[in-house]
Structures are given as C-alpha cells and as structure tokens.
Amino acid sequence: MNGGLATAKPGTLFIAQLRRELTSTLRSLAEALNPLVFLFLAITLFALGAGGDPETLGAYAPAIIWVLVLLANQLSLEAMFRRDFEDGTLEQLLLLARPLFIPILAKVCAQWCVTGLAMTLLSPIAAMMLYLPLDALGVTMLTLLTGSPAITLIGAVGAALTVGLRRGGVLLALLVLPLFVPTLIFGAGAIMQAVAGMGTSAQIYWLMAISMLSLTIGPFAVQAALRISLEQ
Amino acid sequence: MSQFLLRLEHLSCTRDGRSLFGDLDLTLSQGECLELRGPNGSGKSTLLRAIAGLYPDIQGTISTSDCLYWGHRLGLNGLLTAEENLRWYQTLQPGTVDLAAALARVGMRGYERVPCHRMSAGQQRRIALARLLVCDSTLWLLDEPFTALDSQGQEMARQLIFEHVQRDGAVVCATHQPLALEGARLMDLAAGQNPGPASPEAIMALEKEVAKKEAEDHGVHER
Numbered sequence: 001m002n003g004g005l006a007t008a009k010p011g012t013l014f015i016a017q018l019r020r021e022l023t024s025t026l027r028s029l030a031e032a033l034n035p036l037v038f039l040f041l042a043i044t045l046f047a048l049g050a051g052g053d054p055e056t057l058g059a060y061a062p063a064i065i066w067v068l069v070l071l072a073n074q075l076s077l078e079a080m081f082r083r084d085f086e087d088g089t090l091e092q093l094l095l096l097a098r099p100l101f102i103p104i105l106a107k108v109c110a111q112w113c114v115t116g117l118a119m120t121l122l123s124p125i126a127a128m129m130l131y132l133p134l135d136a137l138g139v140t141m142l143t144l145l146t147g148s149p150a151i152t153l154i155g156a157v158g159a160a161l162t163v164g165l166r167r168g169g170v171l172l173a174l175l176v177l178p179l180f181v182p183t184l185i186f187g188a189g190a191i192m193q194a195v196a197g198m199g200t201s202a203q204i205y206w207l208m209a210i211s212m213l214s215l216t217i218g219p220f221a222v223q224a225a226l227r228i229s230l231e232q
Numbered sequence: 233m234s235q236f237l238l239r240l241e242h243l244s245c246t247r248d249g250r251s252l253f254g255d256l257d258l259t260l261s262q263g264e265c266l267e268l269r270g271p272n273g274s275g276k277s278t279l280l281r282a283i284a285g286l287y288p289d290i291q292g293t294i295s296t297s298d299c300l301y302w303g304h305r306l307g308l309n310g311l312l313t314a315e316e317n318l319r320w321y322q323t324l325q326p327g328t329v330d331l332a333a334a335l336a337r338v339g340m341r342g343y344e345r346v347p348c349h350r351m352s353a354g355q356q357r358r359i360a361l362a363r364l365l366v367c368d369s370t371l372w373l374l375d376e377p378f379t380a381l382d383s384q385g386q387e388m389a390r391q392l393i394f395e396h397v398q399r400d401g402a403v404v405c406a407t408h409q410p411l412a413l414e415g416a417r418l419m420d421l422a423a424g425q426n427p428g429p430a431s432p433e434a435i436m437a438l439e440k441e442v443a444k445k446e447a448e449d450h451g452v453h454e455r
Contacts, residue, residue: 008323016323024311027347088305091286095301096324231288 010102017103021110024083031079032114039072039119043126054131061130062140062191065123069144070151070180073115074173077155080111081163081226090163091230101219104226108156108219116148132195139194139204143187146207153211153218154179160225164232183210236261236295237371237402238283243292245278252278253421256292260404262370265397265413268406270421276406277304279421280373283404300325300369302377306360310349314340314359317348318366325367334365338388353380361389364396372396374405 008016025032046064050057057064084090097103123144124137132140158176162168190203236259243256252275260266268276281287283294284301308317318331335341338358348356357380364372374393378386386409393403394413405411430438 008326012323016320020309020312020316020320023316024309027311083309083311086305087309088303088307089309091303091305092301092307092321092324095284095286096321231286 010099013097013102014106017106018110021107022113025110025114032076035072035076035115036118036122038075039068040122040126040129042068042071043129047129058131058133058195061127061132062136062188062195064130065126065132065140065191066143066184066188068126069119069123069148070177070184072119073148073151073155074177076111076115077159077176078162078169078172080107080156080159085163085229090226094226094230100223100226104156104219104222108152108222111156112149112152116144116152120144120148132191136191136194139200140191142200142204143190143207146204146211147183147187150183150207150211150214151180153214157218157221157225160222160229162229163226164229183207186210237264237297238299238404239293239295240283241293241295243279243282243290243294245275245282245287245290247275247278247289258419260371260402262400262402263397265393265403265405265411265416267411267413267416267418268404268421269408269418270406274421276421277375280375280404280406284373297371298369299371299373300364300367301373301375302360302364303375306356307363308348308356308359311347313345313347314351314362315344317359318363321363322366325369327366327368329365331362331366334362335359337365337392338362339385354382354385357381358385358388361392364392370401372401372403372405374403374407376407377405378407378409 043064046068047057081090084093093103094100120141123140127137127140128134155176158172158179161175162172165171186203186206190200190207193200193203238258238260240256240258243258244254245252256279258266268279270276278287280301281303282290283296284299284303286301307321312320314335315331318334322331332341332344335344338361340355340358340362343351343355343359348359351359357377361377372393377389377393381389390411390413393405393411396403397413397415
C-alpha cells in the first residue's frame with residue numbers, strides 16, 4: 001500500500017536519527033548525566049556505609065558495581081521514549097520510518113552512549129572507590145562493555161511498553177529488572193573470578209551472547225511494543 | 233496510478249461503549265478536499281488516526297496511498313531548532329521544496345536556528361505547517377490545523393490547503409472553522425447525536441433532582 005512512499009536509505013535514516021538523538025541529549029545534558037551522578041553518589045554511600053573497610057568493600061565490590069549500574073540504567077530508561085511520545089514525534093516515526101527498526105536501533109545506540117558506554121569508561125574510578133583489586137579493573141571494564149548493550153536493549157523494550165502509561169516508572173522496574181538477572185550473574189561473576197585469579201572467558205562469552213541475542217530480537221520487540229503503546 | 237487516494241468502506245467505530253460513526257463510505261480522488269465537521273467527541277480525530285493507521289480498533293476497510301498525518305501533537309522536538317526538526321522529516325519523507333523557502337512561506341524566516349520550545353504555540357504550528365511543504369505527500373490528514381493560529385496564519389493555512397488541492401493532491405481536514413474552500417466536500421460526523429449544551433432551565437431542573445435524591449438518601453441513613 002505504501003508503494004508511492006519515497007523512503008530514505010537505511011544508512012541515511014540511521015545517521016539522521018542518531019544525530020537527532022545526540023543533539024537533543026547534548027541540549028539536555030544535565031538530564032542525561034543524572035544516571036552517572038546517581039551511580040557515583042550511590043557508590044560513595046556504600047564506601048561511607050562500610051566505614052572505609054577495604055576487606056569488606058573489596059569482597060562485595062563486583063556485586064555493588066553491577067547492581068548499581070543496573071539501577072542507574074533503570075533511572076534513565078523511563079525517559080528514553082517519553083519526550084518523543086509527548087511531543088508526537090514517536091507516532092510520526094511509527095508512521096513514516098520504513099524500516100522502523102533502524103531509527104529504533106539509533107535511539108538505543110544514543111542511549112547506550114550516555115549510559116552503558118559512559119559507565120564502562122568511568123568504571124575504573126568506581127572500582128577503585130570500592131577497593132577492588134587493581135588487576136581486576138580490566139575485566140570490570142570488559143564485563144560492562146559486553147553486558148551493557150543487553151541492558152539498554154532489554155530496557156528499551158520495557159520503556160516502549162510503558163511509555164503510554166502516566167506513571168510507568170515502577171512498572172518498568174518490575175518488568176525489566178528480573179530480565180537483567182543473567183547479565184548480572186555473569187557480569188559480577190566474571191569480576192569475582194578475576195579477583196580470585198581464575199579465567200573469565202566463559203562469562204565474557206556469555207555476556208556477549210546475551211547482548212547479541214538482545215540486539216537481534218530487541219529492536220523488533222521495541223517496534224511491536226511501541227505499536228501497542230501508540231495505537232489507541 | 234490509482235484512481236482514488238482514499239477509500240473507506242463500511243467503516244464503523246465504537247469507543248468506550250459509544251458508537252462514534254457507523255457504516256461510513258467514502259472515496260476521495262485527486263484534487264478533492266473533504267471537510268470533517270462535528271461536535272467535540274464526535275470522532276473526527278479518531279477517524280483521522282484510523283486513516284493514518286494509528287487506530288486499529290475499527291471495523292471496515294481503509295484503502296489509502298501514502299499520507300501525511302498532522303495531529304494534535306505537532307511532532308516537533310522542543311530541544312531542536314526548526315531547521316533540525318524539518319530536516320528530520322525530510323529524511324523520513326523526502327520532498328522537493330527547499331526548507332528556507334518553506335519557512336519563508338509560513339512566515340517564519342529567520343527562525344531556522346531557534347529551538348522550538350522557545351516559540352509560541354502559534355509559531356510552533358507554523359513550523360509544523362512548513363512540514364506540509366517540505367515533505368511530498370499526496371494525501372494530507374489535518375486535525376484542526378487552524379488552532380492557535382492568528383487570522384493571517386489561518387488564511388495562510390487555508391491557502392496551503394487550496395494550493396495542494398490545485399496540485400492534484402487530496403486533503404481531509406477536521407475543523408470547527410469553515411474551510412471556505414470552493415468545491416470542498418463536507419462530512420458531518422454524528423450530526424444530532426450529541427445532545428449539545430443544556431439550557432439554564434434544564435440545568436436547574438437537574439440540580440433540583442440531585443438535591444432531592446441527596447435528601448432522600450440522607451433520610452434513609454438517619455432512619
């Protein structure tokens with residue numbers, strides 16, 4: 001039916017959408033940085049709460065880092081489609097973009113840059129604040145780099161499903177936090193193995209596999225979820 | 233090339249237990265304009281959303297070519313400038329008209345680099361109207377395009393619709409103001425279904441009834 005519709009090339013569509021997302025993120029930088037500020041604030045609270053005891057903190061550091069990364073991501077997810085939903089650009093995207101998963105992928109990429117990627121780059125500081133042994137820093141970064149795409153992609157599905165609800169925040173958390181469990185287990189597990197001086201490749205491969213699976217299914221699930229949220 | 237741009241067959245819609253429209257049939261060809269009228273809540277917006285493909289909960293068949301939906305939510309990102317917003321639409325739905333020319337046409341030249349959230353409601357709607365020019369689409373679905381526009385802006389919007397119809401396009405326009413377009417077809421949705429505003433006497437009678445009922449209820453409780 002859309003035979004007469006002149007469509008842009010997928011590459012052009014992706015770049016146009018990515019540029020649009022990054023521009024509006026830069027213009028509301030304070031909002032975009034909130035998850036990172038939360039992450040470091042919460043890590044500081046843990047450090048203070050443990051009374052600065054390196055032994056206790058170091059033992060729990062892998063779990064603390066990963067749980068806080070999940071929660072910080074969670075904070076930013078709700079806003080992912082909210083603005084576009086409210087100003088009407090989301091419904092225009094749904095009507096005009098062919099194929100729709102390309103701009104969705106661009107949105108996820110932009111979101112990952114300010115959350116997953118930024119957290120990966122800043123994780124050595126977080127690890128040192130929690131007295132994680134220095135030789136586990138590399139593995140910490142690697143787990144976050146390979147695991148965070150899955151978090152953003154799975155989270156995007158939940159965000160797309162709840163965008164039409166007025167107070168979707170808690171529901172979103174209940175929907176997606178259980179789905180983060182495998183990523184959490186392998187992510188924190190790999191760092192613990194590294195601290196104990198054992199090999200971590202199995203966990204890293206698992207994280208990559210989860211991210212790849214999310215990448216292949218995620219955009220289409222987001223697409224279907226957006227239709228449910230918008231067609232009313 | 234299809235003969236019609238839009239065809240509705242036996243279209244009916246029920247929303248929240250109320251029938252909005254039933255057994256609607258319509259064929260719209262090139263160079264035709266349909267003016268959708270009707271009181272608030274009569275289903276004008278729902279019909280437009282259904283045609284655009286944003287409201288699947290509807291019976292009947294809708295056949296349409298590519299269309300441009302212009303809804304209550306304008307689809308402008310407030311953080312981005314007029315130019316950035318329109319460029320994005322050009323990527324999604326390419327057109328031939330130059331962006332600067334389109335902005336000049338809607339009276340917004342010089343606002344290219346102004347973020348949309350800094351503009352007034354009317355100015356934002358003018359930017360949204362510029363989108364009609366920069367994107368090529370034969371069928372326009374416009375939901376109350378004259379809201380928040382000054383008289384000059386309304387005249388300009390009317391002119392845009394007129395020229396689009398002249399260029400063998402087609403327009404479906406939901407509006408409360410008369411379109412005053414020669415040859416425009418008129419469709420009145422749910423004419424006579426809406427009871428309309430109640431008269432002062434009817435409101436007083438209603439209040440009396442409520443008061444009486446409350447008094448009765450109160451009496452029951454006391455006993």
